[in-house]
Amino acid sequence: MRVMDANALRLVPVVETDAHEGPVYAADEDALYFTTVPGPGPQVAIKRLELASGRVSTIREDANAANGMTLDLEGRLVVCEQGTLTEPARISRLDRASGAIETVVEGFNSPNDVVVKSDGTIWFTDPSYGYLQGFRPEPERGDFVYRYDPESEQLRVAIDSLDKPNGLAFSPDETVLYVGDNGGPHHLLAFDVEDGSRVSGGRVVAVSTPEHPDGLKVDSEGRIYASFSGGVQVLDPSGDLLGEIELPGAVNFTFGGPGRDHLFITTDTAIWAAVLNAKGA
Secondary structure: OOEOOOOEEEEEEEEEOOEEEEEEEEOOOOEEEEEEOOEOOOEOOEEEEEOOOOEEEEEEOOOOOEEEEEEOOOOOEEEEEOOOOOOOOEEEEEOOOOOOEEEEEEOOOOOOOEEEOOOOOEEEEEOOHHHHOOOOOOOOOOOEEEEEEOOOOEEEEEEOOOOOEEEEEEOOOOOEEEEEEOOOOOEEEEEEEEOOOEEEEEEEEEEOOOOOOOOEEEEOOOOEEEEEOOEEEEEOOOOOEEEEEEOOOOOEEEEEOOOOOEEEEEOOOEEEEEEEOOOEO
16 A cells, blocks of 8 residues: 555554445544445444544444435434335434434435535435445436435435436535546536535546546545545546555545544445545545
8 A cells, every 4th residue: 555645644554344435533532433334235334433442333233225424513423324125215314422313304216425514404416326236226316416405404406417426525615516426437527506505517527437436525725535446536626636545445535533634544344544734624
């Protein structure tokens, strides 16, 4: 494993565990939440890594094929539950303290990734991977990006022009929404956010490998971090490649640590940390 990005100081293993998707750093606990490698069903658990001790514990044993996760403004886990042939797909909310789970909104294909904007609205992608992989019914909706306002309970399609929308992230000032499309072709697009709630445009920032882009994050300087077949690429907002963190098997990642200068990366068999000269947005 090599670190080729000028902003990355070193790459270190954190713990060996079945960490697959949805890594989320909770600063108040100095802990990392993540979803496990899917088993038959698919059976997916939500787990928690206590970074100080390295102890991994199970928060939810059967999380309805959970995938991407984030924190809302109240610190609750917002979870993309892809669903199964018998359980509906939904966006749920998990209270970290009590373990209580509630449905936010449901009736989708197989929600994949999610971000919460500073106004509390929930933006998520909903590709039909579940149907293509045989654990969800035939889709009744298109493969869209949605915006849900918990205050007004209004759900609407934000983007309907993508083939298989996957990872998504806002620029630091939230005027741009980046979305990875893993359909055909595989590329990263940037959409302008108007009035804080509508998107327009859809310019191609970068073209990626057949398996990616998947995970997306943005740092405080507006640089884009995107997973690729060999690890994590770092791009400027125009799409120029600035560097790479080489880690074959990288699936997804999140900024964390007390200074938000660690990039925690899941690889299915372990969690790694790239220590950076950069901070998460």
